[in-house]
Amino acid sequence: MMATQQRDYYEVLGVDRAASPQDLKKAYRRLAMEYHPDRNPSPDAAERFKEINRAYEVLSDPEKRPIYDRFGHAGVEGAGAGPQGFEGFSNFEGFGDIFDAFFGGNGRRGGRRRGPARGADLRYNLHLTFEEAVFGVEKEIEFNRPERCDRCDGRGTEPGTDLATCPDCNGAGEIRRAQQSIFGQFVNVATCPRCQGNGRVVQDPCTQCRGIGLQKKTRRISVKVPAGVEDGAQIRLSGEGEAGAHGGDYGNLSVVLSVAPSPIFERVEDHILYDLPVNIAQAALGARVSIPSLEGEMEFEIPAGTQSGEDFVLRSKGIPHLRGSGRGDMVVRVHAVVPEELSDEQRDLLEQLARTMDTPVLPKKGRGFFERLRDAVAG
Secondary structure, three states, rough: OOOOOOOOOHHHHHHOOOOHHHHHHHHHHHHHHHHEEEEEEEEOHHHHHHHHHHHHHOHHHHHHHHHHHHHOOOOOOOOOOOOOOOOOOOOOOOOOHHHHHHHHOOOOOOOOOOOOOOOOEEEEEEEEEEEHHHHHHHEEEEEEEEEOOOOOOOEEEEEOEEEEEEEOOOOOOEEEEEEEEEOEEEEEEEEEOOOOOOOOOOOOOOOOOOOOOHHHHHHOOOOOOOOOOOOOEEEOOOOOOOHHHHHHOOOEEEEEOOOOEOOOOEOOOOOOEEEEEEHHHHHHHHHEEEEEOOOOOEEEEEEOOOOOOOOEOOOOOOOOOOOOOEOOOOEEEEEEOOOOOHHHHHHHHHHHEEEEEOOOOOOOOOHHHHHHHHHHHOO
16 A cells, blocks of 8 residues: 655645744644534544644754654654654643633633532452352442531531632632643643532531541441352442542442353353263163253153264253243253273173174264254354
8 A cells, every 4th residue: 555645844834944933833732623523513623733833843943944844744754743743632631621722712611610429339248158149139338438427418518508619720620821832822721639629628527527528337238149149240230339529429330240161061151061970881772861050850761772972952940041041952962971881790791792792883972062052053
């Protein structure tokens, strides 16, 4: 791909090469106001604004301009602030203050005063057994959190008194300081450090919470865990976090679920796998055996000629779907176990059987249910 050719900086600012510093500044201020992204909705305004900044940064510098005049863009590549210009203004933040100086107004369309901040969110780790996660459960949990002061209801002031106007910002919630820049006057706006942007401060502190508006308490609540949750799932409880200072709203509580693995089943999504060991006679002749399920013991029929590693899918015997109705499946994987030790009678019987049988041929084995499922999940 060919690189985009840079335009001549004099052409960018619309001035001739003999332009005076005053002419450059005048052209720059006009173009900066015209293409500032906050004022110009066109898609290419941001790029034009960066280009204008870079052109003025080079041509207004008494050392860079002669180098540019002689060597062009190659002579000033990498010098200075780079294409974006005006380092420190991330994503053009702060240019609303510049427009205060240009247009005599507030580029932010209103002050920063805000109400009491919401409290912090909390996290609680809840441990569940495999069965509790499968079928759902209601658990009572206990935790400590800052709550609103009983005496002042979280306001931080003595009952019967009110918050006072912040003397540092006069209730505006922000401090404005004027500085000089290439544009003229530059207005810097910052949140008032004394009132944290609220515009009001505690003048007569509550004797119980000492003006904070909070006191630590033990909170007990019941958490309903739905059927089918997985390890690492979260339940969000609105308003169960910390109280905000000076009457601010409560934050939220995230209950993070830690599910213990089952000693019997392996879980993949909403399906479960049970490994069923059988002897070679049961696999060859077939048998009816008792196996565990999520609801308890159940009868299972092993077909004659079952191969070791063969899967049998029991529909809707798995884990309830967390969203929607129905359940996953239960997969019974049969494993024919060869005995390591034999009695004399067993050895004689097997030797008789061996004399009547040819060398077997391995059956063609496709991928089992869980292999296909894992591939689908991984893909």
